[in-house]
Amino acid sequence: MSETSTKPYLLRALHEWCTDNGYTPHILVEVDENTVVPTAHVEDGKITLNIGYLATNQLVIGNEYIEFQARFNGVTEDIFVPMGTVAAIFARETGAGMGFEVTPSTPYRPDAASTSKTDDAPQDPPPSAPRGHLRIVK
Numbered sequence: 001m002s003e004t005s006t007k008p009y010l011l012r013a014l015h016e017w018c019t020d021n022g023y024t025p026h027i028l029v030e031v032d033e034n035t036v037v038p039t040a041h042v043e044d045g046k047i048t049l050n051i052g053y054l055a056t057n058q059l060v061i062g063n064e065y066i067e068f069q070a071r072f073n074g075v076t077e078d079i080f081v082p083m084g085t086v087a088a089i090f091a092r093e094t095g096a097g098m099g100f101e102v103t104p105s106t107p108y109r110p111d112a113a114s115t116s117k118t119d120d121a122p123q124d125p126p127p128s129a130p131r132g133h134l135r136i137v138k
Contacts (some may be wrong), residue, residue, distance in 0.1 A: 007083055007100055008063045014089045014098060015051060015061060024052045024092035027066070029081050035106040036080035038072045047088070049079065065108060080108060 011027075018025035027049050029035060031042050041047055049070070051059060055071040057076075066081040082105030090097025 004063060008061065010090050010098060011060050011086065013070060018091045019053065023093050024050060026050050026090055026092050027086050028087050028088040030087050032085055032105055034082050034107050035085050036078065040078050084104065107122045
């Protein structure tokens with residue numbers, strides 16, 4: 001059995017530390033083809049994202065990805081960040097945090113158990129170009 005990465009555990013711990021101390025946790029992400037972020041805010045292939053609870057909706061810091069919704073210029077965006085693309089987490093107010101090695105990411109693989117009732121219809125094959133995996137359900 002291969003050992004899991006410590007990166008997601010450290011990210012969750014530092015996120016909790018920032019929150020407990022009243023700081024705003026931010027992550028620095030190296031954007032690649034598997035990263036779903038607003039491209040208008042990407043500079044030099046990188047984006048800084050506020051992952052505080054007040055700035056996000058449905059934040060999930062999983063072992064393979066970080067996923068949430070956030071508003072950019074008044075528009076709600078679905079964000080998907082593979083764990084390998086996270087270069088750092090830090091507190092905006094103090095800069096305290098930790099840097100990480102960036103590793104190649106893999107496309108999102110939803111769990112079979114996480115399907116909803118609206119998924120009864122046949123699904124299209126995945127497109128050749130990467131797209132966001134999230135959709136709005138009314």
